[in-house]
Amino acid sequence: MERARNSRRGDMDMISSLPDCLIHIIMSFLTAQEAVQTCVLSKRWKNLWISLPFLDFDLLKFKYNSESEDGVSERNRVDMFVGFVSTMLLLREPCDLHKFRLAGYYVSHFDFMRSWIPYALKHNLQVLNIVHVHECSVSPSIFTCASLVDASLGYAVKSVRNIKVINLPCLRRLSLKGTHINQHFVDKLFWGCPVLEFLNLEQCHRDFSIINSQSLKYLNARTWSYCRGTDKRMDLINTPNLLSFCDSICPNLCGQKLLLKMPSLTSATIYMAQCHFNWCENKNSILIGLSNVQNLKLSGLGIKEFLETELSHCPEFAKAKDLSVDGLCLSCHFYILASFLNHFPNLEKLSLYYSGCSCKVQVPAKNSLKIVPFKGKKLKTVEVTFSKSDKLFSSGGEEYAGLHQDFESSDQHDWSMLLDICCL
Numbered sequence: 001m002e003r004a005r006n007s008r009r010g011d012m013d014m015i016s017s018l019p020d021c022l023i024h025i026i027m028s029f030l031t032a033q034e035a036v037q038t039c040v041l042s043k044r045w046k047n048l049w050i051s052l053p054f055l056d057f058d059l060l061k062f063k064y065n066s067e068s069e070d071g072v073s074e075r076n077r078v079d080m081f082v083g084f085v086s087t088m089l090l091l092r093e094p095c096d097l098h099k100f101r102l103a104g105y106y107v108s109h110f111d112f113m114r115s116w117i118p119y120a121l122k123h124n125l126q127v128l129n130i131v132h133v134h135e136c137s138v139s140p141s142i143f144t145c146a147s148l149v150d151a152s153l154g155y156a157v158k159s160v161r162n163i164k165v166i167n168l169p170c171l172r173r174l175s176l177k178g179t180h181i182n183q184h185f186v187d188k189l190f191w192g193c194p195v196l197e198f199l200n201l202e203q204c205h206r207d208f209s210i211i212n213s214q215s216l217k218y219l220n221a222r223t224w225s226y227c228r229g230t231d232k233r234m235d236l237i238n239t240p241n242l243l244s245f246c247d248s249i250c251p252n253l254c255g256q257k258l259l260l261k262m263p264s265l266t267s268a269t270i271y272m273a274q275c276h277f278n279w280c281e282n283k284n285s286i287l288i289g290l291s292n293v294q295n296l297k298l299s300g301l302g303i304k305e306f307l308e309t310e311l312s313h314c315p316e317f318a319k320a321k322d323l324s325v326d327g328l329c330l331s332c333h334f335y336i337l338a339s340f341l342n343h344f345p346n347l348e349k350l351s352l353y354y355s356g357c358s359c360k361v362q363v364p365a366k367n368s369l370k371i372v373p374f375k376g377k378k379l380k381t382v383e384v385t386f387s388k389s390d391k392l393f394s395s396g397g398e399e400y401a402g403l404h405q406d407f408e409s410s411d412q413h414d415w416s417m418l419l420d421i422c423c424l
Helices: 002-011 020-027 032-040 074-091 113-121 140-144 183-192 303-313 334-341 398-409 413-417
Strands: 054-058 099-103 127-131 150-152 173-177 180-182 198-202 205-207 210-212 218-221 236-238 244-249 259-261 267-272 295-299 322-326 349-354 381-386 421-423
Touching (some): 074 113, 099 113, 113 127, 183 210, 295 303
Parallel strands (some): 180 205, 210 236, 267 295, 295 322, 349 381, 381 421
């Protein structure tokens, strides 16, 4: 009897007995094409897709008839994808849409987007995600959608200069990539987005210098790993509630005045871009505005020159417990790191990333340790990460082990507080 009961229970379709709202959540992990294909499962699933509040259209995942797959050109494949999206939106019930995602890789074929995006916005859209659709004709209505909470436009918007009105009362997250952004847009953005907390401006052309927001908590303004000579450095960042900050700096901008008002900041990441300009003396150091952070990460091809310039007026990072340094040659420039560490009296963890030595003049790490003592008394862990292609890694860590021995046997007894050095 028990076996028969279990057998009948195993034959039951438990998922189909769920309410539509829960099944829709399950279907949200599918692409739109896969969601439509569920209509063949049973009568219960026949029309579930037409009220699906999560639509994910991905060109790379779009599949057509396998029998003709080899004979279909890429242009025909895109045309079939466009036809599928347009048809699904046409047949869909006029119900609310929670998330709309579009991932495509061909600019010239996406004129239909001019109707797709407005359709989504008219159905109380909350999350909009456009991926790998370069320089498409994005409707200005995106910036006046009252229901929008999260918008990621990827590289879809080349410029926002012509956006006249921004009214996004519910927007909390905004991500733009490769977009030309001017000061006028930034001012309107924070005025029209009163609850904006997360702003990602990755690889954008930065034609603005002031950010003023009471609501912002996370800001990523990183541009490029190299200096293009056209981006502005921000003169004023007034964000009293900002918790996390990421930015790129280059030497041709370091002489400008900089005022950072970020009293709540706990985490910061700074990339030093490579540039043909020289680093200059700047008493308005960006590090001064970051002195309250608990976690600090510095990296980039210009890190050596940057730290050498900043050391003379570097503030004390009394709250910092975690420091990460990437791009500094540990073998030749350890004295720079040692001097910098003197400004971190309460540091507990130090992470170093070593990618090889390209220095013209090499200075043994053992000699560099004699320059300054390490004042930190709370350091517990040091992690050193090597590239697998680096000679230190391939030599079985012998040269690295010597560096660890230098710490232990140096005349500066403070170095004995390095309790743990990890080579990954």
